Amino acid sequence: MMQFRLEKRREPSKVMLYATPVAAVVLTMIVGAIIFSAIGYDGVGAVREIFLTPLTNAFKWQDLGVKAAPLIIVGVGLSIAYRANVWNIGAEGQYIMGGLAATWVALATHGMGGWWTLPVMMLAGVAGGAAYAAIPALLRTRLNVNEILTSLMLTYASVQLIYYLVRAPWKDPMGMGFPQTRRFASEALLPNILPGTIVHAGVPIAVIVALVAWFIMSRSVFGYQMRVVGAAPHAARYGGFSENKTIWLALLVSGALAGLAGMLEVAGPFQRMVPGFPTNYGFTAIIVAFLGRLNPLGVIFAGIVMAITFVGGEVAQTTIGLSSSATGVFQAMMLFFLLAGDILVRYRLKRVAPQGEARA
C-alpha cells in the first residue's frame, strides 16, 4: 500500500502564497461547474452567471460595491484579530450590536437630528460592536474561556435581541403591525455618493478603512504586536508584549469594525432595523479575511470576489433557477480549496515506504 506524509517545506514560496487564492477561485469554478452539471443544472452556465455576469454587466457594479463594503470592513477587522491568533468568530453578532446601537441613536434623536447625527451613530456603532466583543475578551483573559465558542454563541443572543426590540419597544407605531422600526429621518441616512445609483458613503469608507489598516499593520508597533503574538507567543512575551493586552486589542478592534459595518448597513441600504438585518456578512467576512491572506489590501479584493458570488447567486436564481443555497456552496468550496492550498504551500506531500519487517 502506498503511504503519504506531509513534510514541512524549508521556506514556503512567496509566489505560491499569493497564487493560492487565485487557484482556489479557479478550482471553485471548475468543481462547481462539474457538481451542478452532475445534479442536472447547466453547470457551466451557473458558473458563468455567478462569477462573470456581475463583472460584465455594468448595471451590477453598484450592487458589487454595496455588497463588498460591509464584507471588507468586517474582513479587515477579522484579519487583524486572526493575525494575532485571536479567533473572533462572532463578527456577525458584533455587526448586529453595532447596527442596534446606531438604530438606538437614530430613534432617540428622531425629529431633532442634524449634521452630527451620522457621526454620533457611527461612534455608537463602533462602541456597540467593541462592547459586544469585550465579553469574549473578558472571559478569555480572566477565565481562559475559548473565544471561538463565546463569540459564536453571543451572535445568536444578539439575533434574539433584534427580534425583541423590533417587536416591542422599538416597533414602528405606524407600521401596521410589521415587526420593524420606523424609517430613519433623513439626517440619519447615509448620503448617496453617486446620484442615480445605490452606492452610499459606506463604499469609500470601506476602502479608506482597509488602507488605514494596511498602513497600521505593516508599519506600526501595534501591527507588529499583533503579528508577533500570533506567530510566536513566547517570543512576544520575551519582546515585551503582553498576551492579554493583545487579546483585548484584537477583539476590540475587530468588534469595533464589525459594529461600524453594522451602522453603515442600517443607515444605508436598510434605512431601518428589521428582523432580516442579519445577512451573514459577519460569517462570510471570515472567508474574506482568509482569502485576502489576512492582509487588509488583499481583503479589498477578497471582499469584491465574495460580493460577486452574492450578486451572481441572485442572477443565477432568476436565470437558471438555482437555489439561493448555491451561493453558500460556492463560498464554502472557495474556503475549502484555499485552506487545502495553504497546507500544500507550507508542506510537501511525500511518498513514504510502507512499514514492514527487516529483509535480510
Added chain:
Amino acid sequence: MPNRLELSGITKQFPGVLANDQVSFAVKPGEIHALLGENGAGKSTLVKMIYGIMAPDAGEIRWNGVPVVVPNPKAARKLGIGMVFQHFSLFEALTVLENIALGMDAKIPSRELEQRIRAVMQTYGLLLDPHRTVATLSVGERQRIEIVRALLLDPQLLIMDEPTSVLTPQEVDQLFTVLRKLAAEGCSILYISHKLHEIKALCDTATILRGGKLVDTCDPKQETSRSMAEKMIGTGLKDIIKPEGRTFGEPKLVVNRLRTKKTGHFDVPVDGVTFTVHAGEILGIAGVAGNGQNALLDALSGEIRGEERDAITIDGLGIGLMDTTERRRHGLCAVPEERNGHAAVGDFSLADNSVLTARDRLGMVVLGLINSGAARTYTGKVIADFAVKALGPASTAGSLSGGNLQKYIMGREILQKPSVLVVSQPTWGVDAGAAAAIHQALVDLAAAGSAIVVISQDLDELRALSDTLAVINMGQLSAARPVSAFSVDEIGLLMGGVHGTEAAA
C-alpha cells in the same frame, strides 16, 4: 570474525543539504566506537539510518557480515540494535516497571519482566527500584531506565546519542563503568558525542564527520583533544583572549533572595537566589538541565514579573517590578535558551526580529511607527560583525541554521551594549568556530564594563569563560566563588545536590 556493523557508501540527501556523503566505516564486536562531529555534521542522520528511522538514498549496511535493509526501529531491535536517545520517552506518572513494559515489542508477564529487569540491573550495577514513579527520579536515573530497556533485548550494538549532556561528572563515571562492562562482554557501542575528553577516556576508535563527509577514523588515545577538534571543525582552533589580572568595578547587578512561583507541573521555580555581578565580571551558573535555569532567566529578563522591587537591582536601582521592555531600557538584555520561537520568530525577517528586542534601546520606533530602515541597518551590522551566514536582513530567521541563528541573536543583544547581559546556553549547538567568536564577544563586552551572567550546562565552556562560578540545583543557587577555586569534582557534587548523593549510595 566479521565486523559487527559495516557501512559502505551511505548517502542521504535532504532538500538543500547533503546530510551524509559516501560514509563508510566499520564497528568491530566489543568495540566502543565514537562518532564525532559538530552539530549538523550528519551524526544523527547516520544513526537514524542504522536504527531504521530513515532509509539511506544509497549505500549498504552489513550486519555481522550480511547485507541488511532496516525499514523501521522494530526491525532494528530484532536484529539486535538498541538505542538510547538524548531525549527520553518516559511517562512521568508511571513507575519504572510500567514504563519498560510499555516499550517492549513482545508482551511479557509483569512478574517475569520484573525478574529480568532486576537481573539486568544487578549485572551492570544499574541500581534502581522498579516500583518508583519516574517523576521522583533524577535525570541520571531516568537515563538508566532507557539503558535497561535497551539491554533487556540483549543487543549486539548499543547506540548512545549524546548520553552525558544531562549528567553530572559522577554520573558520567558510573555510565562509563557500565559501558566498559558491556563492551567487555562483546556488545559493540556506537557513542555519539562532541565532548573530546570523554571520547579519549572511553572509546577505542573514533570516526570523525564534517559536513556529512567522513574526514578521519583514528585512535582517540593517540590524538590530543585539540587535534580531534581541529579535524572536527576543519581549521585551527582559536583560544579566548582574556586579559590576565582584570579588576572588576562597582557591583552592577545585585540579586537578593529572588524567588518565582511554580507555574506548571514540571516547572522548577527558583527560591532565595542571591548573587552579585560587578562591572566587568562574567558569572557562570552551572547546573544539570531542569534545575530552575529557565525560571531564573525569565525572572531576570522580566518575562516573569517579580513581586519585590529590590529583589533585582542594577546600579542600585530596583527593577524587580518592571517588565521586559522597561528592564531593557535600564540596560538589562537577556537571551533565553530556546532560539526559535522564544529568542526569535522563525517566520519573521531578521530585520523584524531586531525590532523585537532592540526597538527601544536603538530608537527604532517613532510615534508608534517602526522605522524599518533603522532596523535593516542595525540587522546588517549584526550580520557583518558576527559573520552570520544569511542572505541579508530580509531572510527569515527560520531559514538560518541553528548556529547562525544563535550568532545573530547573540549579536543582536551584544551590539546593543547592554550594561547587564544574561544569557542561557550561549553556544548550544553552535560549531566550535562560531562558539569561539561568541565567547570572545562576551569577554570583550565584559572588558568594556558590562556585567554578564552565563547560564550553561557545559562545564568546559563555563570554566573557560567565567570569572566567578555558582551552581544551581533544584532552584537553589550555591555561593559564587572565583572559578579557579572550584575543582571539577566539587562542581559535580554541587550539580548533583541531594540527588547526587542519593544516586551514589
